[in-house]
Amino acid sequence: MDARIVRYGDLRPCKTAFIDAHTPGSNQKENFTIIGGGVSESPDQHVHIRDTPGFNIGAAGQPPKCRNSLHSHRTAEVFFVLKGRWRFFWGRWGNAGEVVLEEGDIFNIPTGIFRGFENIGTDYGMIMAILGGDDAGGGVIWAPQVITDAKDHGLVLGRNGKLYDSKKGQSLPEDVPPMPLLTDEELKQFLEPTTRDVVPEFVARYWDLMALSDRQPAKVIGAEGALKDRPGFEVELLSRNSIPDEFHAHDRHVVLMPMRGHWRLRYDNGPETVLNPGDTALVKPGERHALAPSMTGEASLYRVIETADPAGLTRRLA
Known part of the structure; x- marks a missing residue:
């Protein structure tokens, strides 16, 4: 039984899980992979329980004013607020719509939109995540500006889905090209729903x-x-x-x-x-x-x- 329980106090964070880990405003995030492999792009991410019951469980912890950059998933992403007060926003530039969630509120984010979130409370906050599928949808799809901004701060994402950190002396292997930015045609597939479109049916x-x-x-x-x-x-x-x-x-x-x-x-x-x-x-x-x-x-x-x-x-x- 103990092997299948992860205690809150035993959670092991990763501060370099994603491409925006060095980007100002997002560089204090802590990511947790609790059940299943999750979607972390870093080999430093600790996985507490590797068995995957058809979905993944993770969490994000952030101090006040820290945000998670705009991204999308191919499968379900559900959050509930364990601690704090959080603003979720979405759209190509994060201005199509938004909602503020209090402790216990739950958000089943529709696919096909870029989404981000930030802690707007006064203390360290924590949100718990449920990600659909055994492989959590095959990773994260980043809005192009996130990848561009990250490169200016030393992080490059390879086509293989792995991060390379120039601050640690790393660089892309010769046989690994950088993750390409989404084309204009690909970006047209992502939706721009309003708050009214999303909140009644997904919150x-x-x-x-x-x-x-x-x-x-x-x-x-x-x-x-x-x-x-x-x-x-x-x-x-x-x-x-x-x-x-x-x-x-x-x-x-x-x-x-x-x-x-x-x-x-x-x-x-x-x-x-x-x-x-x-x-x-x-x-x-x-x-x-x-x-x-x-x-x-x-x-x-x-x-x-x-x-x-x-x-x-x-x-x-x-």
Whole structure:
């Protein structure tokens, strides 16, 4: 059981995970790869659990005013805010639309748009990420200006998806060309949706979900969810009265991600432990387990369940 739990306090960050790691304004980011290989471009990235249950789990930690540069993925990218206050923005230049998320809010970002995010709170912030597919979509697609700016600060991305840092004496191998910038024709494939296009169908607010989680799990992402999408996994929010404290099992992988409070996880005829906010636990198919808050007070937990939907794809706006 311990081998499939990653504690918040044990998370190992990488500060050079992506091409904007030296770019002013983005150079204080910390990236975490929790379950699966993730999309890091750096060999320095530590992977906590390499098993991939059909999706990847990661996180980003940033101090105030630090931002993640504009990029896109080929598969689903879902964030919920664990700590802090965050602004998400999107579009070719990041000015097509934006939304501010508070702690517990969740954002299922549609594919086919460039997106970025920044910590607009007053303290170090943390967002948890769910990336669709076993290979997390094959990497990151960067807006052209991100690659150009990074080169001015010593980082070059190879066509092989790996970073080379001139500050460490590295350079592109002779047989590896630089990652080409997207052409004008390719850029036309990326959408420019407004805030009104995105927020109603792709953002769910924590306190709305908490209200819906009384006496049953709140369906967040899935065919029956508040966000009706099928990206290769379903997401539910559990609170104190959502499920009985009884042993049960799922026929697919489940990931438990506490948001608030402390949760007791027990295995049938086996060990038990307590999960805390920021912890991540992987439960394998068929494992009988029970889950319940272990203390009084506010308690909430995001539960991610693998589905048979193909390739971790999320909905693309028309």
